[in-house]
Amino acid sequence: MLDSVSIGAAGKKISALITPDNTLNVLSQLEVARLVEKSNAAVYETFRRCALAALNTGAETDNTKQVLEQFRDFEIDVVQQERGIKLHLKNAPGNAFVDGEMVQGIKEHLFSALRDIIYVNNELLENSAADFHSSEGITNGVFQILRNSSVLKVHRSPSIIVCWGGHSINEVEYDYSKEVGYQMGLRGLDICTGCGPGAMKGPMKGATFGHAKQRIQGRYIGITEPGIIAAESPNPIVSELVIMPDIEKRLEAFVRLGHGIVVFPGGVGTAEEILYLLGILLHPDNRGLPFPLIFSGPASAAEYFGQIDEFIGLTLGKEAQGLYEIILDDPVLVAQKMRAGMDVVRNYRKQTHDAYYYNWVLKIDQDLQSPFNPTHQSMSQLSLRPGLAPNLLAANLRKAFSGIVDGNVKEHGIHAVAEKGPYQICGDPQIMKPLDALLRSFVAQKRMKIPTEEYIPCYQVVV
Template sequence: MQTELKIPILPRRIVSQQFSDADIERLAQGLADPENRMVEIIGALINVHKNDVCDTREIRVKFKDMQIELAPVNGHINLLCSRVPRDCLYDGRNVIWQSVEHISAVIRDIIFAPKHSCDGDDCRSTNIKKFVEHSGLMYRGERGLVMFTWGGHQVPLDEYNFAKELGYWTALFMPDMENITGCGVGVMKAPFKGAQVAYGKQNSFERFGHRDFIGFSEKKILAAEAPNELVTQLLTFPTIEERMEAFIRASHRGKVHPGGAGTVEEILTMLALLSMPDNKGIPYEFDLVEMGGGVYFKELVEYLDICFGDALDGLYNVHVGTARAYANYVAYQTQHLNTRYLWNDDLVFDPRIQEPFEVTFESMEGLDLSRDQEAFSLLINLRRFFSGVVHLTVKDPDMLDSWGDDRPLIKGDKNILAATDQLVRKLAKQGRIHPSKSNKPAYRIE
């Protein structure tokens, strides 16, 4: 069954307090542009059962009949959505209010994104900063510790509960802190759930003002990993590279829980950044955190050792134990950390970290996973390999299916290829990678 739905667009999230005629025209054009995928994205945002969806094709099929047009009412602008599946609405008639907030935030970031002030490698970081400023995230006075959390979308219950407990203890010890996650479910939701309880116990909202639950997403992944309902500040970046740079620059430190190919991609990106000589001496703690008895990061470190030997030593910390012990460790270290400024301009990003990797059959076959290169270059190529796996299994699985039984041949060092293939297969076996229709990997090695 289908119904009609009116969704108010919130000017305070997008432009100012009122839309001009030019804004309305820009909005109409942006909604109609197929490159923006607004029907698919809005469908994912209003789908109350978003936890059940991890494939953009499911959203595309479910909302294939939905149409969206602008409907001005008494000076306000609404989205008039027709042919909306009733089962995506919590009562068959309405959306939850947080979905309304998220839709306006997505319109701001996709249709009303600030224009790039310049081109070239030197300007990429400046443009990302302007993008974040445009959201209003950076203009809220003093902050305490801001920590990003990376980890899996699909995780076992015990891992979810550990991430939630860790969010609780860190917010209890540091009630002025805030979290940034990938905004979806699993590990991306758990820290917010834990912190929400801790903030209440510490009267954090009264003592320190509003505490944001910050979610960073990306245009191509949003429909498969729609934001959870706790996110109060949603930003949707044009590319995964811009999203990851913003994660790092908008945080004072970072931690990672177990996850899939996307989590490995993020870890490799961070290690590439920290390995740069220009960033030596800049304080930035990067922690791989797991509950006691876990072996995920032990096995990942073994993989890194096969690929890099001791070249990455000292760039990360592994914590396996209780959530309270890790939270106590972070709280102690934060006493000596300057958290006054939210945006870290000191870190230097090599253009190879920032350049978008366009996934194609040819670009995957062009990756070099040999040892005949510096560690930084191998980190970049491995990161692009895992980015390709994410793209083909989450963002655009139709591309993978279009190749039939053929797969791009990945070339490189025999031991690195074997270890990488073993890691991917292990993640798939653990349910951390979305399976393809043929249940074959997104690549082949010889």
């Protein structure tokens, strides 16, 4: 319900009182009081930024600085009332409203941000409802966040396909991801992505047509975290938005909730996701566990996936290469393989008495669960040598890529690199040379986020 609206200069900014329709409308007075409390300035600013991103859903720009500057006077307050809460928006983006009414999907995203940033912080962190200092506690905490967001559907067979890939892929690659999504939608598969543009939007958009043809009520789940959603707003197709506390819990949410993964072309962020998953699947406790994994793109992506495959082979070995399949220019085959994979996953979950809606059996080392803080010291001290167990080496390589993402696009990393110079990535030549070659190929193919015509690396590979 929209209680009141006032339009600012040129109709570009709007102030309004908003009441939730279906979420957070049954809360105790204590819960409401905690939501209203603004004593933690950092939590409030995180919520403000995430709310602003939600209000910009579908906006063309992904320039965070530009959005924050344009709406620097944006404010959002939780208003307490006897029968629940309201949100008081001041100077909100006008594109979130149509004829004085907030767009329904944007309203849902807005209250998802409230639920996941403030409510989860109060209940799970400050009140210690979850133990984020142990591996089991982190997995349980991820479960509680997903359960609280209502994305865990108990009586549905495995059908959630996670799609990873770049947010700024070219038109050919975007159209291909959309066609794969369409073919998966025709086969009753649901889509889960990082909720942004590019390879996160394409599969969802395609699936909407496939689901519509089959008269299926499909699911379009977007999983993000505060640093990412602040940089790229959700795409308008996302119908279930979840904001996890950090990158690592976001990645765990993908693999616990999803039943298979399709990787489209991307850059260092996509490579980070690939290495994270390989670090899990290479763990001895996970051998034989079915987890369909396909790398796919149009014929023009052959060089990209060839270089990824070569890098994995040279650093992690043939066992790692055997965990995925590369399928080029064949959306139908990708969808067919994923559909068949769901039957295998369902049978395995039955045999192991594991839930369909949350993969409890999957073993994830705490090193992959704990937040990695990229600094010049932590990046230079990564252990990157061939003698490590493949799952541990994959986990450390994932951290290296995480640091590059940090230095490329995140405020913390950009400032650190500007002040102290590029991150130093050191290790054995057997690892460093393939890593350097892969990163150079990303630059040559313009798969780094390039703010200027010439990319200036935020890292230095020390061979």
